[in-house]
Amino acid sequence: MAKMGRGLGFAPEHDIAVSYIERSRGYYLAMGYPKSYDWAHMAEVPFTLLDKPLSEASLTVITTASLIEPDKGNQGPGAPMNPTASFQQVYSAPTDNPPELGISHLHYDRQHAKVADQRSFMPLPALQEVAAAGRIGAVAPRFHGVPTRYSHRLSLKKDGPELLVRLREDTVDAAILIAI
Structure with missing residues (x-):
């Protein structure tokens, strides 16, 4: 065989x-x-079916990529590990004119994950194309960033609830998580 x-x-x-x-x-x-x-390993996943067709739903992206902060050193493609630029707070940014994003957190495979093309970890252009084609209802006004954490407590008690508030503010029906 x-x-x-x-x-x-x-x-x-x-x-x-x-x-x-x-x-x-x-x-x-x-x-x-x-x-x-x-x-973290959940015995049950709180999955919820959409209550409307995808063609009527508002979607957004949640990413672990960080906003580029020029005063915090090199954060672009191929940058070495940069603890100074590692973000620790949930953030939101506009989907219609998104800022430049980088991968500054400490724990990703820099040898094999080449992140020169921002669309590989932030596919907003593709999402906007499917919205224009009517395959989804709309792209939400903001996308959201969440820090990569090794703390279950912070992820579940701080970042998760804060992210949920932001998603509800934007009346998002579904989100695509792109974790790097």
């Missing part, structure tokens, strides 16, 4: 994805923490 699969152009058996969960657990233990990182 393996030979048949290899003949179909599948990757070789040694070519496997990086296990970020195991990698992070090992990292925490190596750093001297008393236990490994406790990954």
Whole structure:
């Protein structure tokens, strides 16, 4: 069976994805923490069906990309890790004239994730095209950024509720999360 699969152009058996969960657990233990990182895993996901057709729905994007802040050093494509530019607050910005975004947070694969094309992590032009074609009702007036956190408490008790308030202010029906 393996030979048949290899003949179909599948990757070789040694070519496997990086296990970020195991990698992070090992990292925490190596750093001297008393236990490994406790990954969030919900037994039940609070999924809600849309109550209207997608062609009538208002959509937005939620991203972990950050607003470029020139006074905080290099944040553009290929920039090295930059803790100074790592943002810690939920933010919102207009979808009709979005600002330049960067990837300044500490925990993403800089070797393999080349982020030179902002559309790869902020697909507002594509979303606006499908709205113009009538496939979605509208693009919400704002998109939103959320910090990447290793704190479950901050994500669930601070960032999540704040983001929900903003989504409700914009009467958003659905959001696309693009986590980097």
